[in-house]
Amino acid sequence: MAAETTRAYLDACSYAHALNVAQDSYRASNESLRLVTAQEKAGSVGRFDVERAAAAATARAAIPSLEAQHQAALFELAALLGSTPADIPLAAQQCTKPPAAVALPVGDGASLLRRRPDLRQAERQLAADTARIGVATAALYPKISLGGSGNFFRNDSVRGNDSLSFSVGPLLSWSFPNVSVARARIRQAEAQGDASLAAFDGAVITALKQVEQALSNAAREQERLSILGEARTRSQRAFDFATARYRAGSVGLLDVLVAQTALLDARAAEAASLQRLSSLRVDLFKSLGGGWRDIEA
Incomplete structure (x- = not known):
């Protein structure tokens, strides 16, 4: 998501830059056409030169496509940011050239x-x-249970406190699994x-x-x-x-x-x-x- 959002932003900047280049190119070629047209009116060049200059002024054809690509990149950015086209960040709208890349580590x-x-x-x-x-x-491993048992018993042959004896023995039981x-x-x-x-x-x-x-x-x-x-x-x-x-x-x-x-x-x-x-x-x-x-x- 971060990468594609960045891509959309950079695309918007790149297409804006390409659009500016196309517009500058169109203005330059149109200026050449204007000068040649003025020369034709003055009689220094013929109509053939004017038509040839007009045919060379093709930069205008790239402008609509670049405008559409620029708008599409901005709309893509808005969608990735979860906003509407009306809420496109101003920085993206005004960006005219991709920023420099971050240095690799x-x-x-x-x-x-x-x-x-x-x-x-x-x-x-x-x-x-x-x-x-x-x-x-x-x-x-087998299931093992370890416990103890205590037995109190009376020895009738012994009188007094020694008549009670205590016995403890461990009880170990186990069962193997399948x-x-x-x-x-x-x-x-x-x-x-x-x-x-x-x-x-x-x-x-x-x-x-x-x-x-x-x-x-x-x-x-x-x-x-x-x-x-x-x-x-x-x-x-x-x-x-x-x-x-x-x-x-x-x-x-x-x-x-x-x-x-x-x-x-x-x-x-x-x-x-x-x-x-x-x-x-x-x-x-x-x-x-x-x-x-x-x-x-």
Whole structure:
């Protein structure tokens, strides 16, 4: 529940960021279209250039979809918080970029994995089944009762206080249980214990696999985000150079539109990667069991 609530919050922030990028891209492409249209009216460019600039202004098409995804993430967050869409936290509504990830702890990884509910359940089940073996083994012992008896009797040949004698003797009685049934129960308990041990081993292996996958996916996406960030920076420079040269008359409009399209695609890809990385970090949180702020590194 904590992980999915976090995911919904991060999705809302990520889609808000992607929406802002799409709106900025639309404004940039629309401004280029406005300038080309003004040039066409002034007679410096033809109608073909205007239509080509209009065709390049496609960033607006992504806005409705991103708005819907942003609203869906907010509604999901409200549902997970047990509230109505009217009570969505203001912080989620105003968030425009996913927050930085919490640093992973360094230390005993086993203490992290033991926070996972599936491993805790498997561990308790194994402990319970192991305890049943001891209970079943106890049934092999006979039922024993230990008591005593006292007899007072008179010895007529002895006079005085010595005429009373006291005798105590232990009484030991026992009965054996149905040994075959008890041993069958032991074998059953041992089999159940073996099954629980196998289930526990499987749960541990599954947890390790999920941690490895989550770490790998998050690391690779982080690397991809860095590459996309560099591509976006270079695309911005290329677009700035193309715009300056176009105004100077050294390049044509097509060069500007190509550079602009590359820039808009790079910004959109970077925003999508940021959203994916946020979700992968939640997967990593879940695979490690979460709650590591309480763990001393």
